[in-house]
Amino acid sequence: MQKGKASLLFERPVMIAGAASVAGQKEGEGPLGEAIDVVERDPMFGAPNWEQAESTMQKQTADLALEKSAVHRKDIRYLFAGDLLGQLIATSFGTVDLEIPLFGLYGACSTIGEALCLGAMCVDGGYADHVMALSSSHYATAEKQFRFPLGYGNQRPESATWTVTGCGAVVLTADAGERAREEAGEDVPLPGFYGPGRGRGVRITAATTGRMVDMGTKDSMNMGAAMAPAAWDTIMQNFRDLDADENSYDRIITGDLGEIGQKILLDFMKNEGHDISRIHMDCGLEIYDNQAQDVHAGGSGCGCAAVTLCAGILPRLLDGSWNRVLFVPTGAMLSTVSYNEGQSIPGIAHAIVLEATGGERG
Amino acid sequence: MQKGKASLLFERPVMIAGAASVAGQKEGEGPLGEAIDVVERDPMFGAPNWEQAESTMQKQTADLALEKSAVHRKDIRYLFAGDLLGQLIATSFGTVDLEIPLFGLYGACSTIGEALCLGAMCVDGGYADHVMALSSSHYATAEKQFRFPLGYGNQRPESATWTVTGCGAVVLTADAGERAREEAGEDVPLPGFYGPGRGRGVRITAATTGRMVDMGTKDSMNMGAAMAPAAWDTIMQNFRDLDADENSYDRIITGDLGEIGQKILLDFMKNEGHDISRIHMDCGLEIYDNQAQDVHAGGSGCGCAAVTLCAGILPRLLDGSWNRVLFVPTGAMLSTVSYNEGQSIPGIAHAIVLEATGGERG
Numbered sequence: 001m002q003k004g005k006a007s008l009l010f011e012r013p014v015m016i017a018g019a020a021s022v023a024g025q026k027e028g029e030g031p032l033g034e035a036i037d038v039v040e041r042d043p044m045f046g047a048p049n050w051e052q053a054e055s056t057m058q059k060q061t062a063d064l065a066l067e068k069s070a071v072h073r074k075d076i077r078y079l080f081a082g083d084l085l086g087q088l089i090a091t092s093f094g095t096v097d098l099e100i101p102l103f104g105l106y107g108a109c110s111t112i113g114e115a116l117c118l119g120a121m122c123v124d125g126g127y128a129d130h131v132m133a134l135s136s137s138h139y140a141t142a143e144k145q146f147r148f149p150l151g152y153g154n155q156r157p158e159s160a161t162w163t164v165t166g167c168g169a170v171v172l173t174a175d176a177g178e179r180a181r182e183e184a185g186e187d188v189p190l191p192g193f194y195g196p197g198r199g200r201g202v203r204i205t206a207a208t209t210g211r212m213v214d215m216g217t218k219d220s221m222n223m224g225a226a227m228a229p230a231a232w233d234t235i236m237q238n239f240r241d242l243d244a245d246e247n248s249y250d251r252i253i254t255g256d257l258g259e260i261g262q263k264i265l266l267d268f269m270k271n272e273g274h275d276i277s278r279i280h281m282d283c284g285l286e287i288y289d290n291q292a293q294d295v296h297a298g299g300s301g302c303g304c305a306a307v308t309l310c311a312g313i314l315p316r317l318l319d320g321s322w323n324r325v326l327f328v329p330t331g332a333m334l335s336t337v338s339y340n341e342g343q344s345i346p347g348i349a350h351a352i353v354l355e356a357t358g359g360e361r362g
Numbered sequence: 363m364q365k366g367k368a369s370l371l372f373e374r375p376v377m378i379a380g381a382a383s384v385a386g387q388k389e390g391e392g393p394l395g396e397a398i399d400v401v402e403r404d405p406m407f408g409a410p411n412w413e414q415a416e417s418t419m420q421k422q423t424a425d426l427a428l429e430k431s432a433v434h435r436k437d438i439r440y441l442f443a444g445d446l447l448g449q450l451i452a453t454s455f456g457t458v459d460l461e462i463p464l465f466g467l468y469g470a471c472s473t474i475g476e477a478l479c480l481g482a483m484c485v486d487g488g489y490a491d492h493v494m495a496l497s498s499s500h501y502a503t504a505e506k507q508f509r510f511p512l513g514y515g516n517q518r519p520e521s522a523t524w525t526v527t528g529c530g531a532v533v534l535t536a537d538a539g540e541r542a543r544e545e546a547g548e549d550v551p552l553p554g555f556y557g558p559g560r561g562r563g564v565r566i567t568a569a570t571t572g573r574m575v576d577m578g579t580k581d582s583m584n585m586g587a588a589m590a591p592a593a594w595d596t597i598m599q600n601f602r603d604l605d606a607d608e609n610s611y612d613r614i615i616t617g618d619l620g621e622i623g624q625k626i627l628l629d630f631m632k633n634e635g636h637d638i639s640r641i642h643m644d645c646g647l648e649i650y651d652n653q654a655q656d657v658h659a660g661g662s663g664c665g666c667a668a669v670t671l672c673a674g675i676l677p678r679l680l681d682g683s684w685n686r687v688l689f690v691p692t693g694a695m696l697s698t699v700s701y702n703e704g705q706s707i708p709g710i711a712h713a714i715v716l717e718a719t720g721g722e723r724g
Contacts, residue, residue, distance in 0.1 A: 001488070002439070006463040008489055049703050077364070078571060085699065086448030086507075088468045092574055092695035092708045101368040101571035102710065103476055106450045106468040114465055118480065125487030126363070127370055145448075145699075209440060209463035212454055333454035337447065337507075341411050346454045348464065 004241025007208040008117075010124040013357070014204040017130065017173040018069025021310035022061040023303065024139070024165030030288045035311035036166070037064055043140060043165065051089055054138040057167045058083075058094030062134060065169035069130075076100050076171070077128035080115035083136050084108065084163075084302050085145055090136055100132070108331030109227075109256050110210070111135040112168060112306040113350030116327075117207040119172045120352075129174045136167035137301030146220070146334060159222035161258045161284055161300035162293075168306025172204070202317045206353035208238040212333070214346035220339050224261025224284075224297055227330040230347030231257060232268040234328060238351045239274070246276045250322035253313060255305035255329035255349070256284035258298030283308035283329075305329035317356045327352045366603025369570040370479075372486040375719070376566040379492065379535040380431025383672035384423040385665065386501065386527030392650045397673035398528070399426055405502060405527065413451055416500040419529045420445075420456030424496055427531035431492075438462050438533070439490035442477035445498050446470065446525075446664050447507055452498055462494070470693030471589075471618050472572070473497040474530060474668040475712030478689075479569040481534045482714070491536045498529035499663030508582065508696060521584040523620045523646055523662035524655075530668025534566065564679045568715035570603060572596040574695070576708035582701050586623025586646075586659055589692040592709030593619060594630040596690060600713045601636070608638045612684035615675060617667035617691035617711070618646035620660030645670035645691075667691035679718045689714045 001009045021036045028039030038060065045053040045060075058081075066073055079098065082105035083090035095102055107114040115133035122128045140150060142163035148154040213233045217226040231254045239245055246252070257265055262282050269276050283305045284298030309327060316322050330349040339345070363371045383398045390401030400422065407415040407422075420443075428435055441460065444467035445452035457464055469476040477495035484490045502512060504525035510516040575595045579588040593616045601607055608614070619627055624644050631638050645667045646660030671689060678684050692711040701707070 002490065006439070051699055051703065052705075077368070082468065084449075085697070087446075087470065087695055087697035087700075089695065089697045089700045089705075092697075093576075093700070093705065096574040096576050096708050099573050101573050103480065103571065104468045104710070106444065106466045108449065118465065121484065121487060121489055125483060125489070127483055127487070128364065209465065211461050211463050212458040214455075214458050333449055333451065335447070335449035335451045335454075337413055338449075338451045338455070341413065343414075343451075343455065346458050348466070 006237050007206060007241035009206050010120055010204060012124045012174065014120040014123045015173050016202045016314065017071055017171040018065055019170040019310040019314055020061050020064035020068050021166060021168045021307045022057050023307050026293065027164055027166050027287060027307065030293060032287055032308065032311045035315055036307060050138060050140040050144060052093065054083065054090035054136055054141050055094035058090060058134065058136050059097060061167040061169045062098055062132065065132065065171050069171040071130050071171050073098060076130050076132050078103060078122060078131045080105055080119045080131060081134040082106050082111040082302065084142050107348055107350065108333055109300055109302050109304060110329040110331030110348050110350050111302045112309060113329035113352055116170065116204060116352045117209060117350055120204040120207060123172050123174050131172050132169055133172065134169040135302040135306045137163050137303035139163045139165045142301055146336060156296055157221045158296050159260050161223055161256060161297050162295035163301035164287060164299045164303040164307060166303030166307035168310040200318050200356050201358045202314055203355050203357045204352055205355045206242060208234055208241060208351040210234040210349040212346045212348055214344055216344045218344050220334055222260060223300055223332045224258040225264060226332040226345040227347040228257055228261040228264035230349040231265050231328055231330045234349040234351050236272060238326060246274050246279060249279060249324050249326045251279050251281055252276050252326045253281045253283060253328065256298065256300035257282045257330060258284045260297050286312055317354060323356045325354045327354055368599050369568060369603035371568050372482055372566060374486045374536065376482045376485045377535050378564045378676065379433055379533040380427055381532045381672040381676055382423050382426035382430050383528060383530045383669045384419050385669050388655065389526055389528050389649060389669065392655060394649055394670065394673045397677055398669060412500060412502040412506060414455065416445065416452035416498055416503050417456035420452060420496065420498050421459060423529040423531045424460060424494065427494065427533050431533040433492050433533050435460060438492050438494050440465060440484060440493045442467060442481045442493060443496040444468050444473040444664065446504050469710055469712065470695055471662055471664050471666060472691040472693030472710050472712050473664045474671060475691035475714055478532065478566060478714045479571060479712055482566040482569060485534050485536050493534050494531055495534065496531040497664040497668045499525050499665035501525045501527045504663055508698060518658055519583045520658050521622050523585055523618060523659050524650065524657035525663035526649060526661045526665040526669060528665030528669035530672040562680050562718050563720045564676055565717050565719045566714055567717045568604060570596055570600040570713040572711040574708045574710055576706055578706045580706050582696055584622060585662055585694045586620040587626060588694040588707040589709040590619055590623040590626035592711040593627050593690055593692050596711040596713050598634060600688060608636050608641060611641060611686050611688045613641050613643055614638050614688045615643045615645060615690065618660065618662035619644045619692060620646045622659050648674055679716060685718045687716045689716055
């Protein structure tokens, strides 16, 4: 159902049937390490080059998400997926063996938000019973794509973020289980451990789609500043569309603003009369221990929000820590071509409302 | 409504409210020249570099599509758009002034198919009353992105295609007009000249989403061969899902297979028992006069299918030449990075069923 200018309410239950994350060693050594499903010590993932390493990681994550959801590959009707590389090559090669009809997406580091929104629309609208949303990034492919060869050993300013080597995949389902449960008034188990039949589950109840926002930031080593205005724009749109505010959510969690972007966002929100500092988190500040792991301003990349969602956010919705979260993956539309032409870096952010369901609240 | 493994039937009318195309001089001198809305003689579109030229062309096309549809910019709820460049920079900068919530897509030259499918889903599902689908390419940005600097003057083999400088934009609408007309039994005009109130209109009635298909083609100067297997896969899926065959459509129109890709597709289809040679067309063979314009195997690029749709296909559905067309934009997931690593070029194709409505058939 349309709500306001840019938001949708999903009236049919769009349940998360399962989710999986695979990441690299640095991410494994971070605060979320224990909760990441697979931490791969070989940054090449057994592949002959970085790009194929990222594709291998995607394939591994998709397979694991299917396994954890107890959904067969053939039952996934559509795949919504993307990565950071030119022409989505990590995704092209990573998803070819899945043989699932694919909608290739590019929203930079906001891609998992775009994928979840379109996937939820698809399930809510009855266009699919099961879809998968997936996005990935790899430190080495991203540095090669956007910055310098690793061997050059360039210095990173304090405002730079560290691209996450990681992939997150989420299976969404039309959740016949909950509907059956409501009708029968009893506990009908859903396939997958996120189903309400197994206690608590997580549901996507709303989404706010972002637009390109360009406030003129030109520093490719300060992506947080480029994305913060987009996060602010989308969160404010969500508040207006859903008559929401900082009291409507247990947490508002942006994608990869890092320390500098977070400050800008909190300032911008305060100027609008919303103090979200108490409930704001940023995936880029959750996935690493910034001081100990020397990542400077935080983590970033398509994998940052996706891995933190699977390993950090969904578990806390499931264990009862939180009931309602606004998840706002943020993307900076950086390209070396436009950067070298002296252009600014537009940002975009897509917001997803995640709600716990079932269990003691059911 | 789900149909078969990968197809959807749109039960609510998803009407094309209007469409516009803007292209370069070479395209203007081709067979579709007269029907292209704006032919721009300056390949720079007044901008300081090729990428900003492409962005300017996008903006111009979007504005024109709005004008021709008689739909206000603020009434377009979502924009589904993409281009060929790394990180979609033509789209990032081309759409920022529109301020429309954006789903950035990457399906290489199949992007307009992906955009129309998601846009139709969105309108059919009630998630938007109006959306825009848009894609573009520019000869000079594409050569710079994928091949050699223009000044190098490399020789093009006969199998190479010529990237179209062009952009096509289509406004989809929930068509209150037709519903009102059905209820009132009279001619209620729709905004935009494609509406049934003004005679014939064009409606999207079904879509088949493609998957990545990789048969191992490695020649970046023979994109037709890389994409033909994907076109074959999607058309066969459409036939199976919708119980259709070569008699179900007045035309089956692929995106940019060119001469070589067309031969492969026709052969593959014949092997399956379907002779589509009588009704097959390819946008890459429609947009230029291959011999006279020296483009070798044909046209290609995100703009190829999009411009041919707006300037060649929709007009012939509106004038009664055709009633039902299967439009199958095709994409080759080429990247210089994967190419230089010796990888193959996977292809993808998305199919859209376009039907004439209203007028003498209404």
